[in-house]
Amino acid sequence: MNIFSGKALGLTMVLVLSLGVVAGCGGTGQNGNKAAQTGEAAKKLSVQFMVPSYADVPDMNDEYWTEFQKSSQTELDVEWVPSGDYNTKFDLVLASGNIPEVIVATSTTRPTLQNAINQGAFWDLTPFLDDFSKYPNLKNNSYEEIWNYMKTGGGIFGIPRNRPQIDISIKMRKDWLDKFKLPVPTTLEEYETALKTIVNGDPDGNGKKDTVGLIGQGFLLADGDGSFLSAFGGLDPVYDQEGGLINKLLTPNYTDMVGYFRQLYADGILAKDFSAIKQTQAEEMYTTGRAASYARNIWRDYTFEQEVKKVQPQAEIISLPPMKGPGGTSVQLSTPFSGAFYISKKVPEEKVKQILDFFEKTTTMEQTDYNYYGIEGVDYTMVDGQQQLTELGTRQVTANGTGAIFPLAYNNKMKVVNPAAPKAYNDAKMKSVEEYANVGKIDPFSIINSDTWTSVWTKYESEWQSMVIKAIVGQVSMEEYKAYVDKLNGSPDFKKSYQEFAAEYKEKFGK
Known part of the structure; x- marks a missing residue:
């Protein structure tokens, strides 16, 4: 599929193609569909979520969410936490052990998340996903390397929230x-x-x-x-003499x-x-x-x-x-995912399958377009072959971060196209940034982790930031700044963290 293609379908088509009946009496999506075919009443899938909110908190009773839940046979109990407070709330929830059925981690390398995984707080989804034969959308509509990025200790614990790389x-x-x-x-x-x-x-x-x-x-x-x-080569791996992968912040490139x-500062x-x-x-x-x-x-x-x-x-x-x-x-x-969904180990095994089925059926371009534009005739109208948001759509869709609970399909249009712009403008904009995908680089440190770095860097981060600012404004010389960086890089703890980064890089990037 062309990464810039994908026409939003009407609500009925979206639901027919991508949602169907999410959960039935038998537990899995397949059993649920079978139950529907035999005339048994379908049961709603009720799921608890905790997710970050980057805009206004959605009204789960508005047209967008009401139609989605009705047609997908779901009842979504969503706790929307303001993004600025989310990591603090996330850490407190993990520490309490009172974890909702599905929780979003905004960073897969967050130390509290990694600790919780190691302590058995979340399901290892590897046996469920297996070869992805039951989950073709999760496999084919996600970034090709993304499941390697989801691994912790060889197991897959997270369902990625697919997001565009061109951003x-x-x-x-x-x-x-x-x-x-x-x-x-x-x-x-x-x-x-x-x-x-x-x-x-x-x-x-x-x-x-x-x-x-x-x-x-x-x-x-x-x-x-x-x-x-990236222009200075700082998103490429840079190794020390012992083969350790130096954190991007302390490389010669940075x-x-x-x-x-x-120089920009000196020139005004x-x-x-x-x-x-x-x-x-x-x-x-x-x-x-x-x-x-x-x-x-x-x-x-x-x-x-x-x-x-x-x-x-x-x-x-x-x-x-x-x-x-x-x-x-x-x-x-951008990293081709915005954090991931994690399923609490307290969720029964059969419900885990239902939740995975929900994610499978919402990882489509149709669902992505529905997320982006909403309901035709309500949230958008077609103008010159392009969806044009209505005033209601702007409030219900654009302003409310509706994609928080869906994996969505990987594509590179979501952060380029502006729903309020004319089609000609969007077409020209997409063409103007196509080359980004060919020359851009991913930040590997948004994907790899080092426990040693996490514990050590907190002691130096503020001091390092201060040195960077002083170097830029001319309060210290570049030679003084370089000497400071060399001192950090020579520390045994930093060298140990670089070895851990190198091992993680090899596991997740395969080189």
């Missing part, structure tokens, strides 16, 4: 490039030159040189760190990136308070036309552009093409 882009104000007759940057050097010209000019015509070149959110650029690190940001390109800007502040700066470049999800290009046009009508925002750097290109591919 984050470095954005640029194309109208400002045009104003100064600058080409679209294709290298980091051209990018730096363009931003320097913009901040030293008056792109918004307000008579002041107050435009910021590059903004981020949180430590460094947050969403954009991986894109720049140090080179720090040096690059140091990087926001002066880059390390303290919060997400809401960054969005406000960008959507009011006060910054030239910002790294976030590609689908936001249209939304950001529409907001900027309210104050600067000629605004045009583009996702930059892959830019060449000293060691790679400026594209980080």
